[in-house]
Amino acid sequence: MPGARESLLDAASGALTRRPWSAVRMVEVAASAGVSRQTLYNEFGSKDGIARALVRREADAYLAGVDRALSGAGDTRERLTATAQWTLTAARGSALVRALLTGCWDARLPCVTLRPVPSSALMPAQRRADGPLPSPGDLVALVRDRAVAALSGPGASRAEAVDLARAAELTARLALSCVAAPPEGGVTELLRTALPRNLTR
Known part of the structure; x- marks a missing residue:
């Protein structure tokens, strides 16, 4: 059974699928999660805090999918292609992931800044939710670095x-x-022609 934090994030995510974030009320999110509004504020500090935590959870889920794609079967080119395919699937499935990847935030979504908020400006309850959020460029770098770590053979x-870092960045940017x-x-067709043949291992 999920804890209060995950239940609140699930409730906020569900509310966001039904209405714009500006119309989502914290009392409804708390009621849907089966907790008090005070519990919500204790956990996230504010509506902005829960929005940032929701965006962070989507970013973390996207990167976990990248890791799964990179650890799958196949040679380097196939695993990079699987990573690109996952990127498209994740973006189609989540408006928040699409916004994180492209930097295009429409009016239905929470308005969050991608720069970290200085910790001195935060209440203790907000610190957990208000860590830095990745920009599209940050996500490209994270995918590239994960690919290099996962796909570099021993003694490379x-x-x-x-070469692998370049191919991984090309994959992320094409995706x-x-x-x-x-x-x-x-x-898949784009990557088949764009990725160097010598990546096959």
Whole structure:
């Protein structure tokens, strides 16, 4: 059974699918989660705090999917392609992930800044929710670095690591472009021609 924090985030996410964030009321979120409004404020500090925590949870879920794709079966090119396909799937399934990946936040979504709030300006209850949120460029770097860590073979040379980092960044950036403007043939076809053949291991 999820704790109060996860129940509140689930309730807030559900409310966001039904109405714009500006119309979501904290008393309704608390009631839907089966906790008091005071519990919500103790956990997140404010409506902005729960919004930031909700966005962070979506970012973490997206990156967990990246890790799963990178640890799957297949050679390096296939695992990078799986990562790109996951990016498109995650963006289609979540407006928050799509906004995180593209930087395009529509009026229905919470208005959150992607810069960290200085901790001196926070109440203790908010510190857990108000950590830094990744920008689209941050997410590209995180995907690239995860790919290099997951796909670098033992004894890989510096040149091989640099080539892998370039291929991983290319994969992430092509996937992001496909989120914004899906290609007719899909991301797999793009990557098949764009990724270097010597990545196959």
